[in-house]
Amino acid sequence: MARNVRILDEKVINKIAAGEVIENPASVCKELIENSVDAEATRIDVDIEKSGMKSIRIADNGCGMSRENAIMALERHATSKLTSDQDLFSLHTLGFRGEALPSIAAVSKFLMRTAQQQELIGTRIQIDGGKVYDVSDDQISPGTIIEVKELFFNVPARKKFMRSYHAEKMAVNQIFLKLALSQPLIQFTLSDEGKEVYNLIPTNNIAERIATLFGRDFCMDLIPFSAEGDDFKFHGYISHPQLCRNTRSGQYIFVNTRIVQSYQISSVIQKAYGTLLPNGRFPIFFLYLTVDPSIIDVNVHPTKKEIKFSHVGSIETMLRRSIEAVLKDSKLIFDIKEQNDELKKIDFSYNIPRFTNVTPPDKKESASSNFFASQEETQPVKNIQPAQNPKPEPAQTIAKDIGDDDFLEQLESIIEHDHISTPSSPVSDQDNTTEQTAEITNSEYPNSSTDFTGIRIIGQIGKCFILAESREGLIIIDQHAAHERVNFERIMESMHANTIDSQSIMFPVTYQVDSIRKKALVAKLDLLRKAGIGITEFGSDTFLIDALPSFISYKAVTAVLDDLIEESQKTKSDSIADWQIKLAKMMACRGSVKAADKLEQIELEKLIDDLFKTRTPYTCPHGRPTIIRMTYEQLRKHFRRE
Amino acid sequence: MHCICDRIALNEALQVLQSIIGTNSTLPILTNVLMEITETKELALTSTNLEVGIQFKLEAEIIEPGICTLPCKKMFEITRELIGDKVEIEISSDNIGIIKCANGVYRLMGMAGDEFPRLPRLSKINSIKINENTLKSLLKKTAYAISSDETRYVLNGVYFIISKGDIVVVATDGRRLAMVSKKEIADPSLEVDIIIPAKTVNELMRVLSGDDPIEMLFSETQVGFQRENMLMVSRLIEGKFPKYEQVIPKSSREKVNLDREEFLSLVRRVALMTNAKSSQLRFRFHDGCLTVTASNPEIGEAKDDMGIEYKGDDFSIAFNPVYMQDALKALDDEKVTLELSEPTLPGVIKVDDTFTYVIMPMKLK
Incomplete structure (x- = not known):
């Protein structure tokens, strides 16, 4: 049956395009909020109902559009953001394809109301499923309001693919969060079913915005970093290893304020953490990268989620170095969290942002139950008073505006809830409070004052943990993890300097292998010898071990070989450096004291002493914590001594 | 149980007895010393950590036979501090020890003696007599080379061999090996090769002194050291000691x-x-x-x-x-x-x- 080839009509094209760009309510929000950002709005209000499936309303105070432009904007590939193909490679706006509006309008009941600054009368355009319904005059204040109702009402197939209300709501939340993080100078509000969930005041301090979105406690575990190169610069925050997640969901990358995903960047940062994180755990980070638009290509995918760099090497190197440096300088002791914090962690692992909810003083008794409330229970946020316009120095702004007693009380209640590292001095006056706020928002990393002098060992418990007293409180050390860290660094150093002790042994150990395992082992003989393990082939399926580093026992060495062979079957990497690290980890693990090994006081002291001399005493080479602590502050809290 | 004995002798015995008691034993009764009087004129005192056990037999004036355990360390401390030559020990029916010396009276909470593990009987015994200082020197020259790596447990003791009248003692941790021998000291027909655990070796070195002979008793799974009023019994490490000759x-x-x-x-x-x-x-x-x-x-x-x-x-x-x-x-x-x-x-x-x-x-x- 022959059919004629035809050009598709506009409606069909728009629906196809909508399929690419508009996946769900969250992508509608993303496109529309980005338009508002491009329109230089300073305030963007988002309202959703039924997780956006019933209605999404985005209102901004941006530049608005003339009637002519407004009608044009709803045409496919109509955009004000691009004039020639050259512009495509020097983009300064988030959008450029001119697809979003017509795509959304094609699959929803769409209402746009817009007015330009100088015009008295605005425009109102109503479109149903791509068909223009009505164009008329409107009376609104300058800016644009777009309402998207009954999304996908005419695309039942797509509608079927929507996830649960909750999942879609979370997706909207996530995208809102990301956009709010990308544009701290814009005031954002989000309302769900008429209830205000977020009201984010403009700030030029990104930590302030992070704190408002994720809570002050969260911010205490963030470490700032920044650097500048020839044609790029970046700044941001990385998390203390105790704040890691089991997905990459806590990783926010903004390139020229655009939200992007980049496996490349993500893995560079992961590498910078080195042995601070266990396998399968990912740090949380906020990276703001500013690059010359000409070195990136955003036009990889219609949703612009991915990005390509024309040359990324120097950025990667500098990023890694900068993060390694701040991690090295930070004290990364793990805290013993209170139960509420555990809850918070679970929340994060399910990727649900916790809403900072500071309740007014008269409702104080309900504050604790709401503090970690899930979204459904969330009360409208009464946040720090929004400043109307972004001001250059937010910390000082707060200082100026602080005369308000109400605000002070709210601030105190924030501090009261901040149980990770509330400053121990009581809040005495306004200036003091201001300082603390500034300190927190600037993310002066709170742990950096920790030092390891004056540690008194209390003893070993459960033949597994070492209790000790430090200036800040109680610290608990995992003896195996600690010894592993000490041995790991010792082995790595000796391997690099080629000075590892290799002690000949009297009764050589034989190690049996099959042909596959033999092949794997033969490839690693040089590596093993460099690590002080004297190993030679001895017959067809046997190896002979006749020398060992002094800290490894006979039995441990065969375990190391088992580990090594197993690992070489899993990993394809041939990098010698990688394998040295791997082998050092295995030897450190097998050569270290185990849980259930009884240690004498003098051994405990030696171990702690050695541990604090290492470069990264906070985790074992596999990224598990070696030290956890409970500050006197936390202890006082537990014993209700406040 | 009721008896009167010499305080100094009792205190010296208790000092040795308490030295093998572990500090945090899971069996509380093992921190006690077993006191036993049978029909004879002796007070038998026993302590053990299940690896090594020591028994002392002291002359005493027996008033009533019986059996009981009392905290060993406390007994040692009390008998050390007491003033007087003779100590009277009486155990009441509810296992409370009443210790009297000069004007002092001490009541000490004890436990019944029935559950206290007994020293193993040495069966099929071979024996040799050896000067205490000679044995001590053999152990001292080898004990430091004993391995502490518990994964090769046969190395966690000294290898003690008697063959053709000579005694050879060997210890190694796989990185060094110490061997010492004493020629023509034993009965040439006696053949012994055993591994004595490190703990026993260390206890023994502490006890051994002087030129008096001590008798070593060898059974299938135990070794004993007997002198006048003391018997130390230890289990042996089972297994085969590596062929040390090949290393030399x-x-x-x-x-x-x-x-x-x-x-x-x-x-x-x-x-x-x-x-x-x-x-x-x-x-x-x-x-x-x-x-x-x-x-x-x-x-x-x-x-x-x-x-x-x-x-x-x-x-x-x-x-x-x-x-x-x-x-x-x-x-x-x-x-x-x-x-x-x-x-x-x-x-x-x-x-x-x-x-x-x-x-x-x-x-x-």
Whole structure:
């Protein structure tokens, strides 16, 4: 049956395009909020109902559009953001394809109301499923309001693919969060079913915005970093290893304020953490990268989620170095969290942002139950008073505006809830409070004052943990993890300097292998010898071990070989450096004291002493914590001594 | 149970008895001493940590036989502090010990004696008699080489052999091996080879003193040490001790005679520049001189030497200083011989043909 080839009509094209760009309510929000950002709005209000499936309303105070432009904007590939193909490679706006509006309008009941600054009368355009319904005059204040109702009402197939209300709501939340993080100078509000969930005041301090979105406690575990190169610069925050997640969901990358995903960047940062994180755990980070638009290509995918760099090497190197440096300088002791914090962690692992909810003083008794409330229970946020316009120095702004007693009380209640590292001095006056706020928002990393002098060992418990007293409180050390860290660094150093002790042994150990395992082992003989393990082939399926580093026992060495062979079957990497690290980890693990090994006081002291001399005493080479602590502050809290 | 005995003798016995008691035993009764009076005129005192058990038999004036356990350490402390020559011990029916001495009266909470583990009976016994100091010296020259690596448990004790009338004691941790022998001391028909656990060896060394003979009792799974009023019984380590003879080099290229004290002092000095990260000493033998060096990137370096009679080739070998010192410290001879062949082959410290110490080299850096 022959059919004629035809050009598709506009409606069909728009629906196809909508399929690419508009996946769900969250992508509608993303496109529309980005338009508002491009329109230089300073305030963007988002309202959703039924997780956006019933209605999404985005209102901004941006530049608005003339009637002519407004009608044009709803045409496919109509955009004000691009004039020639050259512009495509020097983009300064988030959008450029001119697809979003017509795509959304094609699959929803769409209402746009817009007015330009100088015009008295605005425009109102109503479109149903791509068909223009009505164009008329409107009376609104300058800016644009777009309402998207009954999304996908005419695309039942797509509608079927929507996830649960909750999942879609979370997706909207996530995208809102990301956009709010990308544009701290814009005031954002989000309302769900008429209830205000977020009201984010403009700030030029990104930590302030992070704190408002994720809570002050969260911010205490963030470490700032920044650097500048020839044609790029970046700044941001990385998390203390105790704040890691089991997905990459806590990783926010903004390139020229655009939200992007980049496996490349993500893995560079992961590498910078080195042995601070266990396998399968990912740090949380906020990276703001500013690059010359000409070195990136955003036009990889219609949703612009991915990005390509024309040359990324120097950025990667500098990023890694900068993060390694701040991690090295930070004290990364793990805290013993209170139960509420555990809850918070679970929340994060399910990727649900916790809403900072500071309740007014008269409702104080309900504050604790709401503090970690899930979204459904969330009360409208009464946040720090929004400043109307972004001001250059937010910390000082707060200082100026602080005369308000109400605000002070709210601030105190924030501090009261901040149980990770509330400053121990009581809040005495306004200036003091201001300082603390500034300190927190600037993310002066709170742990950096920790030092390891004056540690008194209390003893070993459960033949597994070492209790000790430090200036800040109680610290608990995992003896195996600690010894592993000490041995790991010792082995790595000796391997690099080629000075590892290799002690000949009297009764050589034989190690049996099959042909596959033999092949794997033969490839690693040089590596093993460099690590002080004297190993030679001895017959067809046997190896002979006749020398060992002094800290490894006979039995441990065969375990190391088992580990090594197993690992070489899993990993394809041939990098010698990688394998040295791997082998050092295995030897450190097998050569270290185990849980259930009884240690004498003098051994405990030696171990702690050695541990604090290492470069990264906070985790074992596999990224598990070696030290956890409970500050006197936390202890006082537990014993209700406040 | 009710008796009167000599305070000093009781206190001395308790001191030995309490030394084997573990500090945190899971069986509370093991912190007690078992006190037993049967029909005879003796008070029997027993303590055990399930590996080693010790029993003392003291002469006493028996008033009433019986059995009970009392806290060993407390008993030791009380009898140490008491004033008076005779102690009267009476146990009430609810296991409370009443200790009277001069004007003092002490009531001490005890436990019933029924559950206290008894010392194993030594069956199928062979025995030899050996001077206490001789046995102590054999143990002292080997015990330090016992391995603490519990994964090779056969090395966690000394290998004690009697063959053709000679006694040979061997200990090794796989990196050095100490062997000491005493010729023509036992009945030539007696053949024994057992592994005595490190704990027992250490306890024994503490107890042994003087020139009196002690009787060693050998059974299938136990070894006993009997002297006048004391019996120590220990379990043995089961398993096969590695073939140590194969490790001892049959010949050597170079033999160097050294003054033990001087050599030990040299090793000890230069070893100050080693630590756990880098613990190797380099021994260089050259014309009439032994030069020892250590180099540690964290601490520093050292070089020192001593004059020796050496005419062979310029030769260097590396050893762990701890292993070297252990043997030299345990010896009391004036001279030792150091035998060497290759930098990759073991070195041997010898004293006559009674002491042999094999020490594995380290890879030269």
